[in-house]
Amino acid sequence: MSLYKKGTCDYCDDKNKILRPSPFMADAKAMMCEHCWNETKKEYEASDGVQIPDFDSNKDEYEILKNSIETKEEWIIELTESDSEIWGSDIDCTSREEAIEKGMEAAKKDGLTSFRIGKKEPCGMAIIDVDTIIEYAQDQLYGEVGEVSETYLEEVTRDQEKELEEALNEVFYNWHKKHELFPNCYKVLNEEVIEVK
Numbered sequence: 001m002s003l004y005k006k007g008t009c010d011y012c013d014d015k016n017k018i019l020r021p022s023p024f025m026a027d028a029k030a031m032m033c034e035h036c037w038n039e040t041k042k043e044y045e046a047s048d049g050v051q052i053p054d055f056d057s058n059k060d061e062y063e064i065l066k067n068s069i070e071t072k073e074e075w076i077i078e079l080t081e082s083d084s085e086i087w088g089s090d091i092d093c094t095s096r097e098e099a100i101e102k103g104m105e106a107a108k109k110d111g112l113t114s115f116r117i118g119k120k121e122p123c124g125m126a127i128i129d130v131d132t133i134i135e136y137a138q139d140q141l142y143g144e145v146g147e148v149s150e151t152y153l154e155e156v157t158r159d160q161e162k163e164l165e166e167a168l169n170e171v172f173y174n175w176h177k178k179h180e181l182f183p184n185c186y187k188v189l190n191e192e193v194i195e196v197k
């Protein structure tokens, strides 16, 4: 179960925030942002001495969501008239408008009639799929002892699978993070050809 969500705070209406369920028991379905959470925490502790956990108490999940919110848009410009698969742009922009403007300037200098722009989408790490792991484990046992292994991991419930999947992905993520192994390639979305005018 994920604790955090990205969205609009039910208390202050701030958009695109990290939210977690309200600490108010009576209001358990409402989602609260970090700012409101910290204010509430202060008030509670001052008046009733009630201890509320830190907003980021579920650290790993919090960090992942935080990174995804803070990543701003990146647009790139490809100064060629051909439509090669590989983008080798070294002009980075933070919006479509900026990409068109800077691209226009550079394309004119290079005497091009058109150029391409696109939004850079970083590639994430692969997600470990628990079904694949379980199948692998079953195959391995089958290889060792044959048909008597047939019932191995057959009774695993959906919740148990989910538990394993989350744990494996957390380890996988932390391992990437520790050794800085995240992929540095990217996909190009919203590709457009811009005519030089």
Ligand SMILES: [Zn+2]
Pocket (backbone or CB within 6 Å): 009, 010, 011, 012, 013, 014, 032, 033, 034, 035, 036, 037
């Ligand atoms: Zn709020």
